Amino acid sequence: MKYIKSVLFIFFTTVSFLSFAQNANSRVEASFDNDWSFKQEDVVGAEKPEYADAGWRKLSVPHDWSIEGEYDKLNATGRGGGYLPSGIGWYRKRFTLADDQKDKKISIEFDGVLANSEVFINGKSLGKRPNGYSGFSYDLTSFLNFGKGKSNVIAVKADNSVQPASRYYAGAGIYRHVRLVTTNPIHFDHWGVFVRTKKSDAKQAELSVEMNLTNESNSPSSVELQVSIISPSGKTVKTITSTKQNLTASGKLNYAQLLTIDQPELWDVESPNLYKAVTKIISGGKEIDQKTTEFGIREARFEAASGFWLNDKNIKIKGVCLHHDAGSLGAAVPLSAWERRFKLLKEVGVNAIRVGHNPASPEFMSLCDKMGIMVMNETFDTWTTSKNNGENGYNLYFKDWWERDTRDLALRDRNHPSVVIYSVGNEIRDNLDSPEGFKKYKDQQDLIHSIIPDMPVTMALFRPSASKVYTNGFAQTMDIVGQNYRESELVNFHEANPTQKVIGTENGHTQAGWLILRDKPYMAGQFLWTGFNYLGEADWPEVTNNQGLFDISGRWRTEGLQRQSWWSDKPVVHLVRRDDNAGKGDWVANWTPSDFDTYDIANVQVYSNCEEVELFLNGKSQGVKPKPANDSPRNWELNFEKGTIKAVGRNGGKDVSFEEFKTAFEPAKIVLEVEKSSISNNWDDVVYVTAKVVDKDGNLCPNATPLINFSISENAEIVAVENGFNASHEKFKDTKRFAYKGSCNAIIRAKASNGEITITAKSEDLTSGTTKISIK
Incomplete structure (x- = not known):
């Protein structure tokens, strides 16, 4: 919470200071997020100031209207966009300016509009921006009206109707912050x-x-x-x-x-x-x-033989890739939601994020600075050649816009100490075995170097052996050679070219991949695909990609549990079992089978970095096992018994960590858990409330799936609900959700400046749960 408090404090004090600075003839940067009118359709004449918008929906931005929609297999976004709706949306806002502002320069800054935006002021078009991830600014000065009784109307058209436009969920609308900036000439x-x-x-x-x-x-x-x-x-x-x-x-x-x-x-x-x-x-x-x-003051460098160095300390980059959505929140993500996710990633041992495959928001980058998370900044998922399920994406605009978009990103983010490397493309399908392919890469690399000297540039190479980039000289033109998956190919390339610096730009959750990072000094780092599950890139009925260390609700997946045993510096013990009898089914972290009648042989694994692990079933030792040299999990096969299973990790003969699970009885009640006790009245501050279905003794019932109804006091709102189930087609903008694996979340935001928020969760045949959060 200290990170988000710091950011919000800076925001409020900056607004206060700038209001004072205006009197001193200095700059004013004022939030322009509130009091917009919105219509989710193409509207003829909506750019004109006299257009009557009284019947439009009133809202504040950031706003993603796609995430509010219904899932439909026939939606044009398809598997890439998560089967959520696309189309055209219009935003309008009316504002006035005092006479004494006439001699000022007044600009509007957007941190991102999805997609193909066009901005109008008093009916005049200021310009278009195809790339929805780029921040941009327009000078309003010459088109404005000043003085009492004279209003101005800004109108924004956001058009993502041409689909499929992305291989993963993009969102729709003014989904990032907006500012009105006033300066002297x-x-x-x-x-x-x-x-x-x-x-x-x-x-x-x-x-x-x-x-x-x-x-x-x-x-x-x-x-x-x-x-x-x-x-x-x-x-x-x-x-x-x-x-x-x-x-x-x-x-x-x-x-x-x-x-x-x-x-x-x-x-x-x-x-x-x-x-x-x-x-x-x-x-x-x-x-x-x-x-x-x-x-920040720091010195970062990559060495061919020894990998990555930060302030003369040789460290491994232990990274994950993240898309810009946050599950049920879509693309309009409050800062505190990112803070929650970053904390979970740091628990795993993650120290870096690759923003895949587009620029993140400015506050996302600042939070990486504040929390000590390194960043691989990335520009594009495509150049001129399209990809399946995203045929009408940035490939249509790259030729005319790559330079502007790359330049703006480098200028915007050049002060972030967290950014240690840039990627200018992900699995690019343009022909890299041609002079044109060489030039496209070099032009982008040179542009970034011209803006941020000494910043290394890479790209996520796709099947380099097939594209011939390892043999035609292309890889040798890169500051650092980055490759997705096929870690052994990257090893072979470096060992044949020992002066080349290498990094894994996208990697799976395999043990073999981890051992390459662990044991090869020249391997600077890896970025796992992915840190969190994300919307899209999934085949119906699934609507969420399922490759994260965590699901979209923040629930640990077994990949995250195992990765923590490899990456964390703290003692780690995690206990999992096969969900079905005799070694069948998925790995699950509980001791409550879904069918007691057919479950008698339990295959158990323990992920641990401890020197030895002892397993107990109902207090009886099942044996002690040492840590394998290859960091593989320790395995047991047990006759299932109801009760308690416990794994204890030891270092130097002393107990240092443990995990235990108890068999749950029938569901009895709902327990509400919150991750922080207070919240501020600010768009960027939300709190996750988790409703857990437990038995009479308080044990989580992992197989319970009741419908849970949330209610909240009038001084707050439920922003979204979620449960992490990849094939759920329930709307996120709702007050009810089926539990999955025994729990679901409600995300709430304050609507008042003080007081106490009461949240209640009810379900048929279960005792209700209630909790309170203070507003500060």
């Missing part, structure tokens, strides 16, 4: 400040603060540029003001301020220390613009 550019660490160690860091300015007035000006560095504890450790710089009328200025920081607090995965650079433009002794840029 002389101002920092959008993403116009870059704090670059040129050199760093524990004694001293050399920084370059690069500032890009624009003068949108008709008069030249003389300005000073001031940089203040704020330490992680909030102290100003350095302030430098430049000599006067001449800025021509309608001109631009690029200026770099060099400075040093003594005894810097370095950013790493264990201590993610973050600094702030407060940059100001001063003219005639007055501040006319200011930006605060968060950054």
Whole structure:
């Protein structure tokens, strides 16, 4: 919770400060999320300010209207889009501006609109953006009305009607945040400040603060540029003001301020220390613009022989791939939902995320900074050649838009210390055994290098032997050679080319793959597919892809339990058994068979990193087994008995970890569990409430599937419900859900600024459960 509190505190204090700064003739960045009108259809004339939208739905953004829809096998999105609806949606918002704003530059910034957006102000088109994952900004100034009684209307058309457009769930609408930005005519550019660490160690860091300015007035000006560095504890450790710089009328200025920081607090995965650079433009002794840029001081590098180094420490990148949806929340994901997921991943031992296969939101990236999670940033899933189930996707726009989209992502994310590598493509099907294929890759790599010097670039190669990239010289042009799966091929390539740096860009949950990462010093890291199950890329009746360490509700899957035994530094013991008799069925983590009459032989596995594990059934030892050299699980075959099964892990002869399960009786009641006791009245703050079906003794009933009805007090709302079942076709936007494996979730958000929220869960023949959460 401390991470989300930090982010929300920064948000609120920034708004407060900027309101003050406006009086000082500086910049104002105001949320533009509230009070939109929405219509889920194509509407003729909706861009016109006089259009009558009184009957439209009132809502705030971020908003994903696709996730609110019904599953249907015939929906045009198909298996890629998870069989959820597509189409056209319009958003409109009316706002006014005071007369004293006439001399200002006013822009609107969108963090992402899915997809093929077009934005209008007072009936004038500002432009289109095909890529729904790109952030963008439009200058509104010359089209605005100022003064009392004069309103402005901004209208946004989001069109994902041409399908299939994605191999995985994309979403629909203004699904990320929006801001209205007011500056003086002389101002920092959008993403116009870059704090670059040129050199760093524990004694001293050399920084370059690069500032890009624009003068949108008709008069030249003389300005000073001031940089203040704020330490992680909030102290100003350095302030430098430049000599006067001449800025021509309608001109631009690029200026770099060099400075040093003594005894810097370095950013790493264990201590993610973050600094702030407060940059100001001063003219005639007055501040006319200011930006605060968060950054980290760290040195990251890849070596061909020894893999990845962070601040001169050789570590393995233990990563997962994540799509941008969060299950029942769709594409419009509150920050606290990402925080919940990141905490679970860190429990496994994950220290890195590959954003697959599109840019994530700005707050997602900032949370990685704050929580010490490294990032492989990624641009595209396709170049010009389409893929199955996504034939009408970005491949239609790559030729005209790749440069703009890549440039904008690199500019937006260049200050994030968490980003240690870029990928410019995932399993690209363009011909890489051709001059054109070489050029497409090199152009993208060169562009990123020009914006972020020293940033390594890779791509997730697809079947490199078949595409000939290991023999035609293509792989040798890459900063780091990345490959999906087939880990032994990557090993063979490196050992034949020992000067090449290598990384697994996408990997399965196999033991063989883990041993390659563990035992090959040159293997910099791996990114598992995936951290969480995700919507789409599934065959009906399933609508969710089932390859995660966790399901969409955050329930541990056996892949996550085993991976924790390989990746965690803490003692780990996890107990699983075959669900069906005599070694048949899936692995499950319980001691309650679905059919007691036919279950008599239990195949049991224990995932553990402990030196030895002893298994007990109803207090009787079933034997002690040492840790295998290849980290494989320890196995037992038992005659099933109702009662308690327990696995105990020992190091040095001492008990260090254990796990036990008890056989559950008949379902008796619902117990509600919450992961935090308070919530703020903010869109980005939600709380997951888990309804568990338990027996009279409080043991989870893993085979119970009753329909659970949630109700909530008027000071809050139920945002979504979910249960993690991959073939569930229930609507997420609801107040009821069938339990799966004995539980389901309700995700709630506050609607008031204080008070206490009461949540109740009921089901026929079960005692109801109730819990309370305070609003702060």
